[in-house]
Amino acid sequence: MAEPTGLRERKKAATKAALSDAALRLAIAKEGIESVTADEIAAEAGVSTRTFHNYFPSKEAALLYDFHETTGRLLAGLRERARTQPIWDAFRDATIDMHFDEKFDIDEMRCREQLIHSSPSLIKEQSGQFMELFAEAIDIVAASTGTSKDDLYPRLLLGAALVTMKSSTEHWLTDPGDRTLAETITEAFTYFERGITQPPPLPGN
Amino acid sequence: MAEPTGLRERKKAATKAALSDAALRLAIAKEGIESVTADEIAAEAGVSTRTFHNYFPSKEAALLYDFHETTGRLLAGLRERARTQPIWDAFRDATIDMHFDEKFDIDEMRCREQLIHSSPSLIKEQSGQFMELFAEAIDIVAASTGTSKDDLYPRLLLGAALVTMKSSTEHWLTDPGDRTLAETITEAFTYFERGITQPPPLPGN
DNA sequence: TTCGAAATTGCGCGCTCTGCAAAATTTCAA
């Protein structure tokens, strides 16, 4: 289930990746996903339009395929870590362990970030995926903190964790300074341990 | 600019409200916005389909019209309070001053909440509006904390504030307990002052 | 080599959303 079993599975994965790549490439070329059609993406990847929609419900979903996969792996990592760590530490370490900076090309990530933040439909899609992550993780957080998923505390903690993930990655992407991604993530998670109303120790950041 | 000026303005506002109401009514009746068409909403409000799209870009936007208006007023309140209060207090007090519980019908809010959380398209629309709010508020937060909008700190603080607004309202809506909305909001904001990793003082909530 | 499962494809359909221009309505001044 973890390893690529049959040849069929591998071809499907390749097609999906090809479609996602095509979507990103075309969106960059045309400076915005809105001026790219599903037809073009399918053609670029060498499949029919109908096949495109077999793999992705929308072009936005295609462009954010990597992101969606990543949240899936994060969730798995979180679930594992939550068994032995406090939930906040589990979030921080699971986030760091994703190793965005090694797994993906930095410039490509910046391009994607750029595209997302200048397209309402992509912002909505990404936010929607975050909310999906929220819904899937709330049980873990509730269990880990001995609260109910309807309580206030686990919602706030989970929301803070997701905000931290998103903000620290985006901040590092736009201006890494002299920090590694892991350091930036760690710093961001630390803010909430002290209390977010405490002003930052250093000017800036 | 604040008061209803001309008759024309009032009619437009009335039409917009009628369309939004129609959207909510139909979505409740049909148990989901996906099974409601723009045609139906327009017909219910007594205008043409084309006119509906003059007022709203989508049925989701129509359903969330109140929400969008509210975030606008929140932003205005925040801008004002940020001149004299610490930004965190400004957020808390501006949120409380919205008085959702008095301005809107509780049961209607619950219905809307129910609809949103069982519809991917509405989740995306609402999340998108939150991101819009984020983009509009980040300058205020940066200025108020003496940081740059590209820094990590203002993003985390703003993200935490938005999460707090959303979570506390939703929590209170699903289970008010014996608290008022204002009390719940206050409690939620307090969590982040102590540090979110501190477990809640009482079991539950 | 052949069979059966799985993937691809074409077609059709209802719906969304926008631009454009005509028609209806409202406003305001003469």
Place this chain on the structure above:
DNA sequence: TTGAAATTTTGCAGAGCGCGCAATTTCGAA
């Protein structure tokens, strides 16, 4: 009161989306 002028409403057309369905092709396993 009446006649432009401005504004809003509307219909129409068109590009595009997303999905169900059924036919066809492809591929892996026996």
